[in-house]
Amino acid sequence: MRYSDNNSYIHRKPGAAADIDSAADKTVDACDFDDTSDNLTAAQNALNADFDAWLAAQAAAVAEGGGCSPTLSNDWDNSYIDFCAGGSITITWTVTDICDTQTTTATYTVNPVPPLTLTQPADKTVDACDFDDTSDNLTAAQNALNADFDAWLAAQAAAVAEGGGCSPTLSNDWDNSYIDFCAGGSITITWTVTDICDTQTTTATYTVNPVPPLTLTQPADKNSRCL
Known part of the structure; x- marks a missing residue:
């Protein structure tokens, strides 16, 4: 300027x-x-x-x-x-x-933290007698039933397949007790997936149909006389 x-x-x-x-x-x-x-x-x-x-x-x-x-x-x-x-x-x-x-x-x-996801596990029902071999050994039958439950539990943990979140962890509430072979019954397991921001749960049930009660028919008495 x-x-x-x-x-x-x-x-x-x-x-x-x-x-x-x-x-x-x-x-x-x-x-x-x-x-x-x-x-x-x-x-x-x-x-x-x-x-x-x-x-x-x-x-x-x-x-x-x-x-x-x-x-x-x-x-x-x-x-x-x-x-x-x-x-x-x-x-x-x-x-x-x-x-x-x-x-x-x-x-x-x-x-944001991705939403947690999980897949619904599958229920399972078995007959106790399916685990009884020809030896009729109760301990062996109980062990076979327990092993089937263990395999089911492991398979469901894999099937739940948690995803999302930040390094989610999966746990369940099984108390390490098994179903009695003869009495049968059921165990419901709750799986919980947790990460830093969220918690989700899902359940499934393993059921054992008990050994059917033994039944027998009363035989008939018979009297005979010599003539």
């Missing part, structure tokens, strides 16, 4: 415009912050710390310049993203000087 006063000229350069660089978005998976302890508080704190680091890095990256002593601010409200639910926070950075204001935005996104 040029000013004239009695044929003398003074040249003044305008102040450089305030300048701002773009901030970078970031996307993370919540499960990346879950350690082996499945401690929700620790996982939330780790996620919060990562957000804080990203926020600080973007403030440095924005690198305001130009202008007259520009200042940088952002509109973060000090709230964090829930670890389990996930979500996103969009931050607006504003650089201001005496003559100008410019803004830029970036978003921090958390992919």
